[in-house]
Amino acid sequence: MTDLHWMSALELADALDAKDVSSREITEALVARGDALEERLGTFLHRTSERALEEADAADARRSAGEAKSRFDGIPVAYKDLFVTKGVPTTSGSKILKGFVPPYDATVVARSDAAGLPMLGKTNMDEFAMGSSTENSGYQKTRNPWDTERVPGGSSGGSAAAVAAGMTPWAWGTDTGGSIRQPASLCSLVGVKPTYGYVSRYGMIAFASSLDQAGPLTRTVADAAALLEIAAGHDAMDSTSIRDERPALLDGIDGGIEGLRIGVVKEFVGGGSDGVRAVTDEAYARLEKLGATLVEVSLPSFQHGIPAYYLVAPAECSSNLARFDGVRYGARVEADDIIKMTSRTRSEGFGAEVKRRIMLGTYALSAGYYDAYYGKAQKVRTLITQDLAKAYEKVDLIATPSSPTTAFKIGERTDDPLAMYLSDIFTVPVNLAGNAGISVPAGLAPDDGLPVGLQLIAKSLDEPTMFKAAYAFEQDLGFATSPEGRASI
Amino acid sequence: MTQVQDLYETTVGLEIHVELSTASKMFCGCRVSFGGDPNTRTCPVCLGMPGSLPVPNEKAIEFTMKIGLALGCKIAEHSLFHRKNYFYPDMPKNYQISQYDSPLCHEGAVEISGDWGTHKVGITRVHLEEDTGKSIHIGGGGRIADSDYSLEDFNRAGTPLVEIVSEPDIRSADEARAFVTDLRATIEALGVSDVRMEEGSMRVDANVSVRLKGAKEFGAKVEVKNMNSIRSVVRALEYEEERQRKALDAGEMLVQETRHFDEKTGVTSSMRTKEYAFDYRYFPEPDMVPFEPAETWVGSIRESLPERPAARRARFAEEYGLGAKDVEVLTSSFKAAQWFEAAAAAYPGDAKKVVNWIIADLFGLLNEAGLELWESKIAPSQLANLVTLIDSGKISGKQAKLVLGGMFETGNDPEKVVAEKGLEQVSDAGAIEAVVDEVIAENADAAGKVRSGNLGTIGFLVGQVMKKSKGKANPQMVNELLRRKLS
Numbered sequence: 001m002t003d004l005h006w007m008s009a010l011e012l013a014d015a016l017d018a019k020d021v022s023s024r025e026i027t028e029a030l031v032a033r034g035d036a037l038e039e040r041l042g043t044f045l046h047r048t049s050e051r052a053l054e055e056a057d058a059a060d061a062r063r064s065a066g067e068a069k070s071r072f073d074g075i076p077v078a079y080k081d082l083f084v085t086k087g088v089p090t091t092s093g094s095k096i097l098k099g100f101v102p103p104y105d106a107t108v109v110a111r112s113d114a115a116g117l118p119m120l121g122k123t124n125m126d127e128f129a130m131g132s133s134t135e136n137s138g139y140q141k142t143r144n145p146w147d148t149e150r151v152p153g154g155s156s157g158g159s160a161a162a163v164a165a166g167m168t169p170w171a172w173g174t175d176t177g178g179s180i181r182q183p184a185s186l187c188s189l190v191g192v193k194p195t196y197g198y199v200s201r202y203g204m205i206a207f208a209s210s211l212d213q214a215g216p217l218t219r220t221v222a223d224a225a226a227l228l229e230i231a232a233g234h235d236a237m238d239s240t241s242i243r244d245e246r247p248a249l250l251d252g253i254d255g256g257i258e259g260l261r262i263g264v265v266k267e268f269v270g271g272g273s274d275g276v277r278a279v280t281d282e283a284y285a286r287l288e289k290l291g292a293t294l295v296e297v298s299l300p301s302f303q304h305g306i307p308a309y310y311l312v313a314p315a316e317c318s319s320n321l322a323r324f325d326g327v328r329y330g331a332r333v334e335a336d337d338i339i340k341m342t343s344r345t346r347s348e349g350f351g352a353e354v355k356r357r358i359m360l361g362t363y364a365l366s367a368g369y370y371d372a373y374y375g376k377a378q379k380v381r382t383l384i385t386q387d388l389a390k391a392y393e394k395v396d397l398i399a400t401p402s403s404p405t406t407a408f409k410i411g412e413r414t415d416d417p418l419a420m421y422l423s424d425i426f427t428v429p430v431n432l433a434g435n436a437g438i439s440v441p442a443g444l445a446p447d448d449g450l451p452v453g454l455q456l457i458a459k460s461l462d463e464p465t466m467f468k469a470a471y472a473f474e475q476d477l478g479f480a481t482s483p484e485g486r487a488s489i
Numbered sequence: 490m491t492q493v494q495d496l497y498e499t500t501v502g503l504e505i506h507v508e509l510s511t512a513s514k515m516f517c518g519c520r521v522s523f524g525g526d527p528n529t530r531t532c533p534v535c536l537g538m539p540g541s542l543p544v545p546n547e548k549a550i551e552f553t554m555k556i557g558l559a560l561g562c563k564i565a566e567h568s569l570f571h572r573k574n575y576f577y578p579d580m581p582k583n584y585q586i587s588q589y590d591s592p593l594c595h596e597g598a599v600e601i602s603g604d605w606g607t608h609k610v611g612i613t614r615v616h617l618e619e620d621t622g623k624s625i626h627i628g629g630g631g632r633i634a635d636s637d638y639s640l641e642d643f644n645r646a647g648t649p650l651v652e653i654v655s656e657p658d659i660r661s662a663d664e665a666r667a668f669v670t671d672l673r674a675t676i677e678a679l680g681v682s683d684v685r686m687e688e689g690s691m692r693v694d695a696n697v698s699v700r701l702k703g704a705k706e707f708g709a710k711v712e713v714k715n716m717n718s719i720r721s722v723v724r725a726l727e728y729e730e731e732r733q734r735k736a737l738d739a740g741e742m743l744v745q746e747t748r749h750f751d752e753k754t755g756v757t758s759s760m761r762t763k764e765y766a767f768d769y770r771y772f773p774e775p776d777m778v779p780f781e782p783a784e785t786w787v788g789s790i791r792e793s794l795p796e797r798p799a800a801r802r803a804r805f806a807e808e809y810g811l812g813a814k815d816v817e818v819l820t821s822s823f824k825a826a827q828w829f830e831a832a833a834a835a836y837p838g839d840a841k842k843v844v845n846w847i848i849a850d851l852f853g854l855l856n857e858a859g860l861e862l863w864e865s866k867i868a869p870s871q872l873a874n875l876v877t878l879i880d881s882g883k884i885s886g887k888q889a890k891l892v893l894g895g896m897f898e899t900g901n902d903p904e905k906v907v908a909e910k911g912l913e914q915v916s917d918a919g920a921i922e923a924v925v926d927e928v929i930a931e932n933a934d935a936a937g938k939v940r941s942g943n944l945g946t947i948g949f950l951v952g953q954v955m956k957k958s959k960g961k962a963n964p965q966m967v968n969e970l971l972r973r974k975l976s
Binding site: 083084090092097100102103104106201202203204205206208209210236237238239240315316318319322323324325327328329338342362365366367370374 | 771
């Protein structure tokens with residue numbers, strides 16, 4: 001049998017079902033794995049090992065009583081620290097929330113809990129999800145298990161590194177402009193940004209409300225489908241949550257892609273580093289070999305994605321982050337009066353990137369500038385949505401690289417925010433349009449030997465087609481996604 | 490009033506906030522109610538906890554449309570919430586979810602009757618937003634500037650709040666009174682708010698400016714805040730009107746500013762001037778989707794609207810034949826009008842008699858006790874019964890006043906009060922005749938005068954009979970008997 005920590009959630013579910021293993025054994029293995037690697041990788045901000053073991057015992061008791069909460073009862077999970085967890089410290093990677101213990105669970109957490117998944121802890125992230133390398137965390141750096149000199153991507157870098165290092169079979173992340181798909185790409189994982197409204201945002205500490213979505217980070221496509229199914233569905237607590245039934249994802253995931261039309265974006269051809277291009281060109285050819293038809297599509301508005309995103313997201317965050325004022329929760333820096341107290345709390349509590357975006361957003365919404373910035377960005381958003389809708393008249397899915405480069409070195413881009421922003425060039429338009437996207441491992445770049453991800457973008461609510469294609473690709477590629485044997489771990 | 494005699498004219502526009510009496514708050518399930526221990530009616534949503542999201546209360550949207558339609562507004566086909574961004578510790582998210590360029594209701598008008606006669610006042614917009622919490626400043630006289638520290642109570646945070654903005658069509662303090670009174674009666678009739686100014690469930694801010702008659706431009710706009718009753722609105726506006734006129738007379742330039750009204754002194758003082766104009770950075774609330782009220786929904790609300798004050802005034806004049814003053818008193822509140830109509834319905838005769846008893850007598854007792862008409866222990870039908878008792882001759886008008894006093898204290902039926910106080914009028918002809926005979930016998934001189942045609946003396950004899958019967962004899966019967974016996 002494979003090491004427990006390298007088994008997929010589906011494999012673990014079968015093993016639990018066959019009574020080959022208990023939830024306690026699985027959880028102990030994962031906690032031990034965490035103990036061994038955490039110091040080197042810095043993936044968790046807060047580990048809840050004791051609680052996970054207690055929950056594992058409860059799951060074992062349920063299973064032996066024939067009362068399992070779900071097929072995955074007793075398989076542990078980790079959460080990006082952006083999900084609020086009742087009674088468990090939650091900071092969204094920010095010093096301003098140091099010491100904050102939420103009084104309620106995010107819907108994603110409540111539903112994972114209802115399925116019986118023990119909580120391993122809260123993972124590191126760029127502060128308030130603003131970043132592409134997890135270097136903007138207010139607490140610590142996270143290292144890429146494939147090469148510890150490199151970043152895991154971000155902002156869900158802690159979740160990605162934990163899954164890639166075998167510390168958990170799966171983890172929840174969030175994606176506002178690529179924060180699941182880009183780290184998935186850099187850590188050779190499967191990462192999904194579902195259709196906007198697919199998963200409830202209730203209890204996700206908002207970065208940019210109209211773009212944020214929760215999604216899974218896993219080592220297999222089927223695990224991603226399974227974890228997404230656990231939390232998907234309408235939630236009365238989120239009025240942007242889609243009311244429609246969510247179609248089955250795991251069932252029929254092996255349906256193949258024979259006859260599927262897959263769009264390759266004209267404007268993106270030749271984009272990305274040489275290594276990324278080589279791997280994604282191969283990936284497109286593989287899709288064709290599997291029976292899909294490649295169709296060139298034009299998405300001229302996509303080139304405006306990054307500028308539009310860096311107006312919309314900061315505008316929303318400038319408002320969303322106003323509540324962190326030291327009055328009701330989190331850190332407070334005392335001062336003589338309310339204005340000084342608020343000002344000093346925010347000055348000391350927020351990091352540089354967060355301040356940069358609050359200022360950008362405040363400016364973009366200011367009287368006299370609104371139309372030129374926020375208003376214009378919303379128009380670009382409409383154009384991107386229209387371009388995509390037009391493309392989907394000709395194709396079922398669109399394929400692109402997930403990230404223009406492989407994992408970069410820690411510190412390489414910290415002084416150049418614009419270079420950092422461009423990490424999300426292929427992923428940002430998907431958030432702006434509200435569509436679904438998946439990053440699936442496509443192999444290692446020939447030049448630097450680091451992982452490259454293939455992004456498949458689906459129509460809104462067409463997750464089933466997206467998963468089928470990703471699954472077919474994954475199975476045919478047969479690429480072992482673990483970094484085992486790398487000197488780093 | 491000051492409106493006619495001089496060179497100036499006054500322009501007033503009102504901005505009125507009304508807290509809706511929905512069961513739950515605007516964006517969460519917490520109960521809406523006045524008071525309560527601090528921070529007991531809160532949840533992650535109305536405390537603005539990280540990760541919480543607003544879900545709009547459909548009932549609040551319906552209540553807002555009711556108000557809008559009652560004020561003659563159009564309902565937006567497409568409406569949405571915006572965020573109004575500013576920092577204040579009583580606002581949990583440091584932005585208020587409000588409405589901006591797509592209010593739920595717009596372009597309405599109501600008819601008012603004040604010291605400029607009857608005319609229409611435009612309603613610019615009626616929109617829905619959330620209320621803030623309350624700051625309590627400890628030390629330093631309760632004002633923020635010199636307090637030692639402040640406490641926050643978020644029980645009120647997230648209560649649905651409707652903002653009603655009028656056009657600057659109001660010309661005097663009295664017209665403002667008429668407007669606010671009608672608005673309060675309208676909302677009261679809709680049953681969507683308590684509209685209690687003292688408790689803050691209705692708050693009135695006024696924009697006042699004075700200019701030379703016929704001038705094209707409005708004068709400098711002064712916003713007056715902190716008026717906690719209709720009486721205060723009138724006082725504040727009269728003060729402000731006078732202040733601005735005097736300033737203009739003295740050749741001073743008025744500035745656009747916000748002024749605070751002091752209840753105790755009746756004086757307004759400057760809070761801040763225009764240089765402090767805020768940039769609220771409004772943008773569409775991304776946590777909620779725009780909404781389009783269905784036509785059938787709007788239609789059913791429109792059909793269910795109760796009578797508006799202007800229509801009620803016309804009907805009261807017509808149906809009950811009441812004068813303008815009586816109508817004004819009875820329609821100043823919907824509950825008062827309802828009370829009156831219930832009394833009128835229970836009374837078979839001319840409703841004017843009931844009105845007289847309400848206005849001339851009952852109001853006196855109410856004022857003394859500090860109660861409103863509908864709060865008195867007397868039920869409308871009981872007042873109707875009292876008037877009926879007078880009509881039937883069972884008690885005299887004078888006795889009825891005593892009975893009313895008893896009813897007001899106890900809430901008992903008039904019959905019971907009459908019996909308890911032994912006030913029943915004697916209408917038994919035999920009993921009265923015996924007394925009449927006694928009186929004629931005892932006052933032979935006076936009786937003789939009447940017999941010889943001096944009818945003026947009959948009053949004296951009636952008085953003697955009343956005295957002997959301790960006021961219980963029916964005076965009309967006494968009169969008739971005396972005339973018959975002495976003719």
